[in-house]
Amino acid sequence: MTEPASALTFVRRNPARVLPVACVLALATFLLAGLLPLVRSLKANIYRNVGVFDEGVFVTETNRLAFDRLREEDFLAVPGVVACHRLAYFPIDMELFIGTMEFAVTGLSPEGIRFAMERKGMTVGQGRLPRPGRSEVALSGDILVSRGLRIGDTLEGLSIVGRLDGPSRLGVFPLDAADAPEASFDYKRGFWIATAQGWEVRAAIEIERRFGGPLGDVTTPAGIRGEIETATKNLGVLTAVIVTGAVRVIALLVGLIQRIYFLQRTREFGILWACGMTRRRLLLRTLAERAILTIVSPEAGF
Numbered sequence: 001m002t003e004p005a006s007a008l009t010f011v012r013r014n015p016a017r018v019l020p021v022a023c024v025l026a027l028a029t030f031l032l033a034g035l036l037p038l039v040r041s042l043k044a045n046i047y048r049n050v051g052v053f054d055e056g057v058f059v060t061e062t063n064r065l066a067f068d069r070l071r072e073e074d075f076l077a078v079p080g081v082v083a084c085h086r087l088a089y090f091p092i093d094m095e096l097f098i099g100t101m102e103f104a105v106t107g108l109s110p111e112g113i114r115f116a117m118e119r120k121g122m123t124v125g126q127g128r129l130p131r132p133g134r135s136e137v138a139l140s141g142d143i144l145v146s147r148g149l150r151i152g153d154t155l156e157g158l159s160i161v162g163r164l165d166g167p168s169r170l171g172v173f174p175l176d177a178a179d180a181p182e183a184s185f186d187y188k189r190g191f192w193i194a195t196a197q198g199w200e201v202r203a204a205i206e207i208e209r210r211f212g213g214p215l216g217d218v219t220t221p222a223g224i225r226g227e228i229e230t231a232t233k234n235l236g237v238l239t240a241v242i243v244t245g246a247v248r249v250i251a252l253l254v255g256l257i258q259r260i261y262f263l264q265r266t267r268e269f270g271i272l273w274a275c276g277m278t279r280r281r282l283l284l285r286t287l288a289e290r291a292i293l294t295i296v297s298p299e300a301g302f
Contacts, residue, residue: 055119057204059216060190067189067216075191078206080199085112085192088178090156090185094146105137105171107178120168127151127162130173135180137173138162156185
């Protein structure tokens with residue numbers, strides 16, 4: 001009884017069947033290797049895009065008249081709160097390789113700007129920080145690049161005076177510049193509240209109880225992270241579905257092309273075989289033809 005051929009023998013005897021499968025598997029590997037880092041990069045960009053809102057507790061206005069009654073001292077009286085800074089912010093669009101994303105440029109007092117720079121690990125790479133009483137702004141380098149801006153240009157009526165470098169994405173301007181005549185943006189106001197280590201949850205609950213509802217919206221980094229995870233949790237599944245569908249379509253096309261190719265050249269291969277050309281030489285000739293076509297076709301416009 002004849003023993004079944006080994007996998008290596010099958011591959012060597014049936015290159016026309018094995019090559020399309022190998023091409024499809026290689027393509028699927030490249031697709032997965034390219035798309036999965038893209039998903040991780042997307043999530044990393046979203047996390048960077050929250051600016052100063054990824055640490056501390058934030059209370060943003062829901063009713064401006066009622067919100068005007070709040071002061072920093074009101075929040076400093078909450079157990080666990082160690083610092084409080086009034087802020088104003090407005091959104092801008094950033095063009096990234098993953099698409100358009102919204103980023104909040106934040107107005108703070110001089111103490112608040114220094115606090116944000118320290119907490120976010122940012123430094124001034126070029127120029128300087130904005131000064132109180134002036135309509136100025138300093139932005140992270142990638143914000144400048146995405147908007148096609150440089151120092152000396154203006155953003156929504158604010159003159160760009162500095163480029164910020166560091167691990168985060170940050171844009172800051174003096175708080176009093178929000179009401180300057182040259183400012184051309186609509187802003188919302190709020191408070192940035194820093195808590196002692198381990199007090200964030202308890203402080204957020206107490207702040208929500210005292211100041212939430214009709215006065216303001218209370219946001220915590222945990223809440224922001226939860227929203228990001230909810231928005232991106234299906235990206236992995238979507239990536240797998242896209243790759244699976246693409247691989248199936250490509251596999252069908254490769255199979256059809258290879259079948260047509262070998263059927264059309266069966267007589268030619270038979271004559272070459274009869275003339276003494278070995279299976280190995282036939283395979284190498286076919287691979288060389290495919291390689292030449294692959295290289296030349298894009299250059300020729302096909």
